[in-house]
Amino acid sequence: MTTATANPTASTRAQRIQHAGSDVLAMTGRAVRLVIRDPDSMLISLVLPITIMVMFVYVLGGAIDVGMDYATYATPGVILLCAGYGASNTAIAVAEDMIGGAMDRFRSMPILGPAVLAGHVIASVAKNLVTTALVLVVATLLGFEPDASLLEWLGAIGVIALYILAITCIATYVGVIVRTPAAAGGFGFFMLFLPYISSAFAPPETMPAWLRGVAEHQPVTPIIETIRGLLVGLGSDAAPATDLGSTALLAIAWCAALMVVFLTAASRAFSRRRG
Amino acid sequence: MPPSEPIVVASGLRKSYGTSRRPVTVLDGIDLILHRGEVLALLGPNGAGKTTTVRILSTLLRPDAGTATIAGHDVLTAPRRVREVISLTGQYAAVDEKLTGRENLALMARLAHLPRPAARARVDDLLEAFDLTDAADRRLTTYSGGMRRRLDLAAGLLRRPQVLFLDEPTTGLDPRSRQGMWEVINEVVAQGTSLFLTTQYLEEADQLAHRVAVIDDGRVVAEGTPTELKRRVGEAGVELTFGSAALAAAAAAALAENAAVQEDRLVRMPTDGSVAHVKSLLARIEAAGAEPEHWEVRAPSLDDVFLTLTGRVARAAEKEVAA
Numbered sequence: 001m002t003t004a005t006a007n008p009t010a011s012t013r014a015q016r017i018q019h020a021g022s023d024v025l026a027m028t029g030r031a032v033r034l035v036i037r038d039p040d041s042m043l044i045s046l047v048l049p050i051t052i053m054v055m056f057v058y059v060l061g062g063a064i065d066v067g068m069d070y071a072t073y074a075t076p077g078v079i080l081l082c083a084g085y086g087a088s089n090t091a092i093a094v095a096e097d098m099i100g101g102a103m104d105r106f107r108s109m110p111i112l113g114p115a116v117l118a119g120h121v122i123a124s125v126a127k128n129l130v131t132t133a134l135v136l137v138v139a140t141l142l143g144f145e146p147d148a149s150l151l152e153w154l155g156a157i158g159v160i161a162l163y164i165l166a167i168t169c170i171a172t173y174v175g176v177i178v179r180t181p182a183a184a185g186g187f188g189f190f191m192l193f194l195p196y197i198s199s200a201f202a203p204p205e206t207m208p209a210w211l212r213g214v215a216e217h218q219p220v221t222p223i224i225e226t227i228r229g230l231l232v233g234l235g236s237d238a239a240p241a242t243d244l245g246s247t248a249l250l251a252i253a254w255c256a257a258l259m260v261v262f263l264t265a266a267s268r269a270f271s272r273r274r275g
Numbered sequence: 276m277p278p279s280e281p282i283v284v285a286s287g288l289r290k291s292y293g294t295s296r297r298p299v300t301v302l303d304g305i306d307l308i309l310h311r312g313e314v315l316a317l318l319g320p321n322g323a324g325k326t327t328t329v330r331i332l333s334t335l336l337r338p339d340a341g342t343a344t345i346a347g348h349d350v351l352t353a354p355r356r357v358r359e360v361i362s363l364t365g366q367y368a369a370v371d372e373k374l375t376g377r378e379n380l381a382l383m384a385r386l387a388h389l390p391r392p393a394a395r396a397r398v399d400d401l402l403e404a405f406d407l408t409d410a411a412d413r414r415l416t417t418y419s420g421g422m423r424r425r426l427d428l429a430a431g432l433l434r435r436p437q438v439l440f441l442d443e444p445t446t447g448l449d450p451r452s453r454q455g456m457w458e459v460i461n462e463v464v465a466q467g468t469s470l471f472l473t474t475q476y477l478e479e480a481d482q483l484a485h486r487v488a489v490i491d492d493g494r495v496v497a498e499g500t501p502t503e504l505k506r507r508v509g510e511a512g513v514e515l516t517f518g519s520a521a522l523a524a525a526a527a528a529a530l531a532e533n534a535a536v537q538e539d540r541l542v543r544m545p546t547d548g549s550v551a552h553v554k555s556l557l558a559r560i561e562a563a564g565a566e567p568e569h570w571e572v573r574a575p576s577l578d579d580v581f582l583t584l585t586g587r588v589a590r591a592a593e594k595e596v597a598a
Contacts, residue, residue, distance in 0.1 A: 023386060026382055026386055030371065033373065037373040037414075038373070100367065100369075101365050101367030102370070102371065104335055104363060105365065106386075107334070108333045108358055108361065108362070108440075109434075110355055110359045
């Protein structure tokens with residue numbers, strides 16, 4: 001028999017692309033529902049930003065002198081911290097999918113293989129943008145005073161979204177390669193830890209030289225500096241980035257590189273991990 | 276069941292796991308054919324290679340050697356074509372706990388690229404046919420084991436597959452839910468779907484399959500209709516009930532070389548049904564000090580087939596179901 005008559009559903013290239021798009025949309029709908037209907041993780045996603053914000057402003061804020069109001073200084077860091085936590089949940093969700101029966105069903109269907117991963121990525125970005133909005137509301141209540149034009153706001157949100165996308169890609173890769181969801185949970189620890197060794201909560205120049213080297217060259221620092229530069233403005237002692245343009249470019253380059261590397265790795269590992 | 280065109284053809288399938296120095300052979304040269312409209316049951320205990328065979332045929336796993344085609348498409352070189360004609364319902368539920376029954380089916384309808392109005396109608400039809408209409412808008416956390424299995428099966432049918440793979444569809448279900456699954460599976464088959472089924476329940480193969488392939492240690496050790504297989508074992512079996520499990524065990528030990536199966540207080544074994552043979556069996560049991568409370572001669576079951584073919588008691592494997 002000829003394949004054309006046997007498979008009318010896969011006849012043209014255009015139709016295939018359209019189907020792939022609809023597969024990703026369907027999987028996104030699935031992933032969003034799975035996120036919304038996990039009450040434990042939803043609750044933590046809501047409580048965590050508030051707790052962290054309160055802790056930094058009231059517990060630590062009084063003791064740290066960064067040359068500006070600490071709520072204003074720390075807010076970009078808290079945004080990344082919470083996004084990191086949210087993304088790490090994606091690693092767990094992907095890991096659960098990898099060992100569940102659903103993956104066998106999806107793989108045995110004529111659909112775009114990594115569509116299920118794409119669904120998780122998109123749902124994670126959407127969820128973490130909501131968390132970001134929540135952090136900004138809490139931060140404003142606690143004294144965060146941004147000084148940004150609409151354009152600067154859009155730029156800052158764009159960089160935050162890009163960061164969320166990049167770490168979600170890392171989380172997705174972790175979810176694909178680990179054997180158990182519990183192992184994927186370990187990634188959350190790493191993501192919660194990373195912003196501390198950057199300029200997110202304390203200026204790197206107050207750190208020992210070796211740590212300062214790490215802090216100044218890891219991706220979170222240019223991302224933080226860009227967000228802070230856009231929302232709060234330059235010129236303070238605490239935000240020593242001299243040239244926002246090049247810092248922003250570095251931030252975008254980091255995010256893009258992480259995204260490309262881990263998305264490729266995740267989809268390769270996904271196709272390889274059979275049986 | 277008139278013989279017709281083959282739709283699944285597997286030949287010489289081999290698969291080993293583990294290291295190259297110490298490989299564990301799971302499939303040791305499997306040849307199978309499923310004809311259009313037919314139901315083939317792959318029958319065997321846990322670890323016999325049933326799931327590995329299904330995973331290879333449904334494009335999830337590459338064999339080390341051998342070939343397989345589904346509706347003329349090679350599973351190795353044209354997996355996408357194969358996926359367009361098959362549907363797999365594996366051992367582990369492929370439906371999402373956190374979604375409702377209807378949402379699960381709607382997701383599968385979207386992935387099947389059905390146009391929206393058609394999808395809605397098809398989902399309603401399947402919910403109706405699988406007796407899930409009342410529970411359609413509840414999340415699966417409220418479903419019983421039998422309802423989940425029915426939904427899982429329905430979720431595999433949105434695209435009207437030509438070949439349906441069911442890997443142990445009723446393992447772990449209570450007898451009533453199992454009966455319900457058999458009914459819906461028979462309805463699906465009646466609509467013309469070819470079914471490739473694995474099971475470790477001999478009764479299930481007897482109930483559902485036109486042909487049975489008995490698999491043991493990665494090889495097909497026998498193949499035929501349930502009736503043909505039963506004929507190979509003999510005309511009848513004798514079933515003896517004892518007052519205690521200990522007495523039954525003593526009797527089974529006394530009859531061991533005659534291939535006795537013991538289950539709790541029951542001992543079963545093949546016989547030609549002649550008075551002389553039954554008499555001699557009873558004499559040996561009595562000599563072992565075990566007096567049966569009750570005995571009867573009945574038609575042979577597929578349990579007897581398995582025992583005769585493999586020299587092992589198939590039911591022993593059922594204890595490992597949870598693994």
